[in-house]
Amino acid sequence: xxxxxxxxxxxxxxxxxxxQIFIPIAALLVLAVFNLITDPSFFxxxxxxxxxxxxxxxxxxxxxxxxxxxxxxxxxxxxxxTAATGGQDISVGAGIAIAGSVVLRVLCGTDSRPETLxxxxxxAFLISCVVAMLFGAFxxxxxxxxKIQPMVxxxxxxxxxxSIAAWxxxxxxxxxxxxxxxxxxxxxxxxxxxxxxxxxxxxxxIIALVLKFTTLGLYTQSVGxxxxxxxLNGLNPAFIKFITFVILGLCVAVAGLIKVSRLSSINYSVxxxxxxxxxxxxxxxxxxxxxxxxxxxxxSILGAYVIQFLTTTLYKFNVQSDALSAYxxxxxxxxxVLSTPVVREFLSGLGKKIKAMIHVxxxx
Amino acid sequence: xxxxxxxxxxNIHKSFPGVRALQGVDFTxxxxxxxxxxxxxxxxxxxxxxxxxGVYTKDEGEIFIKGKEKAVIIRSPQDAQKLGISTVxxxxxxxxxxxxAENMYIGRTSSVYQNWKKMxxxxxxxxxxxxxxxxxxxxxxxxxxxxxQMVAIARAVDMDCxxxxxxxxxxxxxEQEVAKLFKLMRDxxxxxxxxxxxxxxxxxxxxxxxxxxxxxxxxxxxxxxIKDLPRVQLVSKMLGKDLDDMSDIKSEQSAYDKEDAxxxxxxxxxxxxxxxxxxxxxxxxxxxxxxxxxxxxxxxxECVRAIFGADRVTGGTxxxxxxxxxxxxxxxxxxxxxxxxxxxxxxxxIVGDLSVRENIVLALQVLxxxxxPISKADAYKFADEYIKLLGIKTASADTPIKxxxxxxxxxxxxARWLLTHPEYxxxxxxxRGIDVGTKxxxxxxxxxxxxxxxxxxxxxxxxxxxxxxxxxxxxMRDRKVVGELSGEELTQNMIMSTIAGGxxxxx
Numbered sequence: 090x091x092x093x094x095x096x097x098x099x100x101x102x103x104x105x106x107x108x109q110i111f112i113p114i115a116a117l118l119v120l121a122v123f124n125l126i127t128d129p130s131f132f133x134x135x136x137x138x139x140x141x142x143x144x145x146x147x148x149x150x151x152x153x154x155x156x157x158x159x160x161x162x163x164x165x166x167x168x169x170x171t172a173a174t175g176g177q178d179i180s181v182g183a184g185i186a187i188a189g190s191v192v193l194r195v196l197c198g199t200d201s202r203p204e205t206l207x208x209x210x211x212x213a214f215l216i217s218c219v220v221a222m223l224f225g226a227f228x229x230x231x232x233x234x235x236k237i238q239p240m241v242x243x244x245x246x247x248x249x250x251x252s253i254a255a256w257x258x259x260x261x262x263x264x265x266x267x268x269x270x271x272x273x274x275x276x277x278x279x280x281x282x283x284x285x286x287x288x289x290x291x292x293x294x295i296i297a298l299v300l301k302f303t304t305l306g307l308y309t310q311s312v313g314x315x316x317x318x319x320x321l322n323g324l325n326p327a328f329i330k331f332i333t334f335v336i337l338g339l340c341v342a343v344a345g346l347i348k349v350s351r352l353s354s355i356n357y358s359v360x361x362x363x364x365x366x367x368x369x370x371x372x373x374x375x376x377x378x379x380x381x382x383x384x385x386x387x388x389s390i391l392g393a394y395v396i397q398f399l400t401t402t403l404y405k406f407n408v409q410s411d412a413l414s415a416y417x418x419x420x421x422x423x424x425x426v427l428s429t430p431v432v433r434e435f436l437s438g439l440g441k442k443i444k445a446m447i448h449v450x451x452x453x
Numbered sequence: 454x455x456x457x458x459x460x461x462x463x464n465i466h467k468s469f470p471g472v473r474a475l476q477g478v479d480f481t482x483x484x485x486x487x488x489x490x491x492x493x494x495x496x497x498x499x500x501x502x503x504x505x506x507g508v509y510t511k512d513e514g515e516i517f518i519k520g521k522e523k524a525v526i527i528r529s530p531q532d533a534q535k536l537g538i539s540t541v542x543x544x545x546x547x548x549x550x551x552x553x554a555e556n557m558y559i560g561r562t563s564s565v566y567q568n569w570k571k572m573x574x575x576x577x578x579x580x581x582x583x584x585x586x587x588x589x590x591x592x593x594x595x596x597x598x599x600x601x602q603m604v605a606i607a608r609a610v611d612m613d614c615x616x617x618x619x620x621x622x623x624x625x626x627x628e629q630e631v632a633k634l635f636k637l638m639r640d641x642x643x644x645x646x647x648x649x650x651x652x653x654x655x656x657x658x659x660x661x662x663x664x665x666x667x668x669x670x671x672x673x674x675x676x677x678x679i680k681d682l683p684r685v686q687l688v689s690k691m692l693g694k695d696l697d698d699m700s701d702i703k704s705e706q707s708a709y710d711k712e713d714a715x716x717x718x719x720x721x722x723x724x725x726x727x728x729x730x731x732x733x734x735x736x737x738x739x740x741x742x743x744x745x746x747x748x749x750x751x752x753x754x755e756c757v758r759a760i761f762g763a764d765r766v767t768g769g770t771x772x773x774x775x776x777x778x779x780x781x782x783x784x785x786x787x788x789x790x791x792x793x794x795x796x797x798x799x800x801x802x803i804v805g806d807l808s809v810r811e812n813i814v815l816a817l818q819v820l821x822x823x824x825x826p827i828s829k830a831d832a833y834k835f836a837d838e839y840i841k842l843l844g845i846k847t848a849s850a851d852t853p854i855k856x857x858x859x860x861x862x863x864x865x866x867x868a869r870w871l872l873t874h875p876e877y878x879x880x881x882x883x884x885r886g887i888d889v890g891t892k893x894x895x896x897x898x899x900x901x902x903x904x905x906x907x908x909x910x911x912x913x914x915x916x917x918x919x920x921x922x923x924x925x926x927x928x929m930r931d932r933k934v935v936g937e938l939s940g941e942e943l944t945q946n947m948i949m950s951t952i953a954g955g956x957x958x959x960x
Contacts, residue, residue, distance in 0.1 A: 304818055304826045307811060315804045321763055321795055322869075323784035323819040383806045 109376040113391040116374060116424060120398050124149075124405075131405065136281060141268075146281045149401055157397030158285035159185075159344040162292045163364065164371040164393040166337030168384050173309040173333045174232055175381030176239025177369045181341050183250020184224055185361035188345030190254035191217040193263045193355055196270065201263040210270060218342040224250075225338020229331035247365070255357040265353045274351030285347045292343060293390060300386065309333060313381035363414070367396050370417075374424060457483045458519065459615045459647045460505075460538075465514035467500055474500040475511075478673045480666055482616060482647040484519075487638060489658045489679075490651045492668035493691055493749060493914055498651055501668065502618055506540050507533040519615060539609030543621035547593055547605055553580070554589035557608040579611050580604075583637060599630030603637055610641060617641065618649045623657060635661050653750035654931060655684055655953065669693050684953035688748075692916055692949065716774070718908050719760070719791070719877055724769035726759035728752075731933040732769060735760065737877065742899060742909045744919045747929035747952055753912050754796045755932070757879045761786045761793040763801075787820055792870035796881040796912075798859065802866045805855035809847050810836040812854045812865050817872045839868035844894065860887030867895070877908045884913055896922050916948055928952060 124131040134148035163181055170178050195216050198207035224246060231242035265271075273284055300306045311319045312326045319326050344364075349355050373379055374395055375388030396417075403416050426432060460482040467475040475497045482488050492498050503509045505516070507527040515524040518536050527533050533540075547556045554576035576589035585603045587596050593604065602622055609617055619638075623631045638648055638661060650662060658665065658679075665682055667674040667690045674690050682690075717736040725732040730752040737743055745753035758764045760771065762780040771780055773789055780786045786793070795801035804812055814832045821827065827835075836850040843864045847857055854865055863883060870878060880899065884892040899922050903909050911922050919926060925939040928951040936951040 302824070302826065304823055307807075307815070307818060307826070308823070310807060311804050311811075311815060314806045315800075318795075318801050318804055321761075321783050321793065321801050322816045323782075323787045325782075325784075 109385045110388045110391065112376040112424065112427075113374050113388050113395050116395045117391065117398065120395065120402060124402060128405075131402075139276065141278070143276060143278045144281045145276050145283075149405060151283065153394060153397045153401050154286045155283040156285075156401070157394045158283075158289035159347050159361070159364065160367055160371060160393040160397055161289045161390050162340050162344050162347075163337075163368040164375075164389045165292060165296050165386065166333070166340035167368045167372050168375070168377060168386055168389040169305070169309055169333040170239070170337050171369075171372050171377060171379060172313045172381055172384040173330045174239050175313055175379075176232065177365075177372075177379065178228060178243045178334065178337055179240055179365045179369075180224075180228060180243040180246035180250055181337065181344075181368055182361040182364045183246050183248075183254070184221055184338065184341040185345040185348055185364065186251045186254035186355070186357055187224060187257065188217040188221040188342045189349035189355050189360060190257040190357070191220045192346055192349055193265065194257050196265055196267075197258075197263040201258070201261040202266070203263075204266070206265070206267050206270070210273075214342070214346050217345060218339060221342035221345065222335050222338035225334045225336070225341065226331070228338075229334030232334065233327040233330035251357050254355070258355075262354055262356070271350055271353050274347050274349070288343065288347060292340070296386060306384075306386075310383050314383070368393070370421060371396055373421075458517075459484050460519070461517040462501070462505065463515045463517070465501065465504060465516075466512045467504055467509060468512055474671050475504070476671045477514075478668065478671070479676075480673075481676070482649060484647055485642050485645045486664060487642055487648045487650055487662045489662040489665045490649055490668070491658065491665055491687065491691055492674075496668040496691070497671040498668055499620070500671075502540070502620060502649070502651065505533065505616075506530055506538060506618065534612060537613055537615035538618070539612055539614040539616070540618040540620065541602065541605045541609055541622055547601065547608075549592075549594035549601075551593060552589065553587050553591050553593055553596070553604055556593050556604060557589075557611060561612065579607050583607055583610065583640060585637070597630065599626050599633055602626070602634060606637060606641075610646065614646060616647050616649065618651070620651045621653070622650075623652060623654060631657065653748055655687070655748070656931060658687075659684070667691055685950050688949045688953045691748075717772075718774060720772040720775075721760060722770050722772075724756075724759050724766065724771065726755060726764040726766050728755040728758060728764040729932055730755040730759065733927075733934045735927070737908045737910065739908055740903050740906045741925065742903045742911055742923050743925040743927065744911045744913070744923035745927045745929060746912075746916065746919055746948060749914065751929040751952075752932035753927075753929050754881050756927075756929070756934075757793065757881055757910060757912065761791055761879060763793065763795070784819065787816065787873065787875075790876035791879065792816070792873055792875035792877070793879045794863075794866055794870055794881060794883055796885075798862055798866065798885075803854045803862050806853055808851045809840070809845070809854050809857070809865055810850040813839055813850075813868045813872060816869045820873055835872055836868075839872065843868055843898070858887075860891035863887055863895075864891070867898075871902075875907065877910075878902065879910045879912075881912045882914065883911070884915070884918060892918070916945060920945070920948075930954065 131149050134146055134150055136144060137147055139145045167177065167181070170176070192213045195208050195213035196206050196210065197203050200207075228239075228243050228246060231237045231245075232239050235242075273288070275284060277284055308319075308324060308329050311322070312324060312329045316326045344361070348361055369379070371393035372389050374392030375385060375390075377384045377389060399417065399420055400413065403413055408416060458481050460480075462478065462480040465475050465478045465480075478497065478501060480490075480501065490498050490501070500509065504511045505527070507529045510528055516527060518525050518538075521536075525536055527536065527538075548559070551559065554573045557576050557579070558572050573589040580587055580589065583603070583606075585600065585607055587600050587604060593601055596604065606617065606619075622634060626634065638650075641648060650658070652658060662679055664676060664678055665687065666676045667687070669691065670693070716738065718739050719735075719737050721733070721735040723732040724735065733756055735756070745756055747753050755764065759766055760780075762782050762785055766781065770777055772778065778785075778789050780789065783793070804815065807815075810832050813836045814827050817835070818827050833850055839845070840847060840850065845857075845864045845868065846861050854862055857865065867883065883895050896918065899909055899911055911919065913919050920943055923943075925937065926943060926948065927934055928936040928938060928948065930952060935954075938947055938951065
């Protein structure tokens with residue numbers, strides 16, 4: 090009897106193991122267990138009051154939910170770009186600098202330290218969306234119509250983006266003193282959960298609706314898997330690739346708003362530094378093939394939070410921020426190797442062996 | 454080994470899982486001879502070439518090369534090169550961003566030191582002696598395709614080759630370029646090089662070759678002197694049909710008698726695309742099954758691709774029910790009720806990683822538009838309906854299509870197009886590489902659909918299949934429409950003689 094239970098258990102484990110979403114879930118579990126053993130207080134959430142006197146929730150978990158937001162939003166766009174083009178956009182960090190700079194420029198007008206906002210925040214945000222989508226369209230046009238490798242095409246903005254961002258504000262560092270602007274990256278008075286989390290959730294809901302009520306998912310996957318056959322089925326592969334970059338541009342604008350709101354200012358060379366690598370990593374961690382084709386959006390978003398979980402864990406152990414990437418690299422190597430077909434075949438072979446052993450026991 | 458032979462292959466066998474690609478093939482090549490290797494798709498030409506060049510290792514048989522007493526062993530392309538066997542493939546396998554001389558000498562020296570000046574001088578000398586219009590220091594990409602092809606040959610020749618294999622070298626060349634290539638081939642022949650020439654163009658075979666070896670279904674049909682084998686005979690040998698074999702009498706065609714014989718559903722006039730076909734006229738009536746026939750590479754696929762807008766249409770008009778329509782991309786054709794099952798299932802048909810269900814609804818979904826996704830429930834309903842209707846063998850509708858067998862993949866693609874309820878269905882080689890049972894299923898389905906009023910174009914390499922299904926055949930040769938057969942004319946003999954060319958009728 091016991092054996093039978095074990096067998097069905099092992100079978101269901103195997104089933105889960107084969108699912109794509111298994112990878113980020115497993116990574117999340119490993120990190121959670123690790124933290125639970127070393128210091129259970131990691132999971133403690135306390136209700137306190139911030140300097141203005143509003144109630145806020147704090148704790149490591151809240152930090153993850155808060156700071157993982159930008160990454161999760163970017164992961165949405167990056168997943169689509171990856172699926173359709175089989176390549177990645179490495180200019181999203183620079184794009185955030187541009188989008189953030191545009192927001193500040195519109196809010197400040199000509200004065201870099203305005204007493205009052207020169208334009209409504211929503212206007213500034215919408216303008217930054219348009220700008221970021223135009224830059225996305227630039228990347229997309231290079232990839233889709235000029236058939237340049239995505240990484241090479243986006244290298245242009247990766248290199249030039251931060252200079253463009255600085256140029257937008259005449260190389261000044263504008264500071265916004267209006268407190269309402271800091272709501273987007275901080276807390277809305279009276280609500281103890283950080284706003285970026287709500288923004289990320291809103292983005293997830295929107296993409297879920299888009300994937301449900303349009304054929305974006307089918308089209309991007311189809312183009313990513315077989316461009317030639319997609320064309321003969323009436324699709325326009327170039328346009329679909331193009332549009333994924335524009336969508337990623339929109340994601341960049343949203344992430345940019347959160348980033349500048351956190352500081353109420355901008356630092357052109359540091360803002361969203363290396364975030365493109367984390368965004369690509371989120372897609373990979375989600376078990377999506379970086380060579381394009383089938384994707385799982387939930388897994389990508391989960392992957393983004395896994396990365397933030399890892400970062401926060403490392404910070405907790407007082408790892409220097411310079412050394413952070415080295416630790417991340419180790420984790421990445423392990424995860425990527427684990428998800429290669431070679432290892433997966435080996436593991437599933439192992440699973441079969443265990444099953445056979447159980448079977449032998451049963452018969453014996 | 455014969456006296457003048459440079460190469461002799463004896464009793465070559467080669468099997469792949471499930472296929473016996475070569476069964477006891479002999480092949481002899483003499484000095485200073487251009488020898489055509491002919492056969493339809495799957496006849497074993499490329500397998501034989503690959504055995505000779507070391508890409509595949511043979512299962513059985515012996516290969517002799519002039520100057521070696523014992524049978525030689527060829528395990529890799531390097532082995533073949535050392536023995537003086539060089540190959541120039543259809544697609545250029547040189548590096549376009551290197552210079553001509555670099556391409557000629559790349560990978561041929563084991564020493565670290567390279568005398569660039571000498572290399573360039575040597576290269577120039579060879580180019581001059583072969584009368585190739587290129588200079589050693591020129592970047593290869595700046596040469597025309599024909600010259601690149603010639604540089605590949607020059608590279609091969611300079612490696613002391615005794616046997617030169619040209620695998621479809623002319624398929625991307627225009628007439629003048631072909632003439633230049635032939636001159637080079639004749640020069641080499643004078644020097645005593647034995648050339649194996651693989652091509653689908655009959656005219657070219659008769660222009661330049663001395664001997665022909667015909668393969669069919671992995672077996673040797675025979676070796677012939679060019680003067681002893683008229684074209685019609687060659688075609689019949691390639692297709693494996695005796696000229697007098699009249700046993701293949703056409704099956705009853707009463708099923709699709711056309712009541713309105715006058716009106717064409719689709720009409721094309723002077724249609725031409727960028728895929729290198731000559732302008733052609735075309736029409737099809739309601740409930741009619743017609744076909745394009747011709748040897749491989751004769752342009753039959755290119756014609757239907759032009760109708761569907763799969764290649765870029767450069768001229769001509771298409772009319773539907775008498776009204777001119779504009780088809781510039783596949784979606785235009787689909788909106789006008791045309792469906793196209795492409796020739797190459799893997800490259801143009803399936804979307805490998807997607808499920809059977811997604812593959813079935815894809816075309817209908819595209820027609821419905823971006824904002825009207827087919828619900829999962831409907832998709833399952835459609836998928837299950839067609840899986841049952843066509844007898845698709847799949848574990849479930851969620852199985853990725855790439856894990857299905859070839860015939861079942863083809864049925865899925867067929868289901869995809871049937872689901873769009875087209876008025877005109879184009880089937881390009883729907884039965885290639887699939888088992889006999891499925892073949893007959895598909896033929897029956899074609900006749901059934903036609904009797905329900907669908908117009909169908911059916912293309913197949915197998916003539917008897919065409920005879921069984923089509924009521925009218927458009928015959929193509931060398932990218933031109935050369936004839937049209939219907940009614941009484943639909944016989945193996947007529948087809949073969951029309952394919953082979955007018956002057957050489959059945960004897």
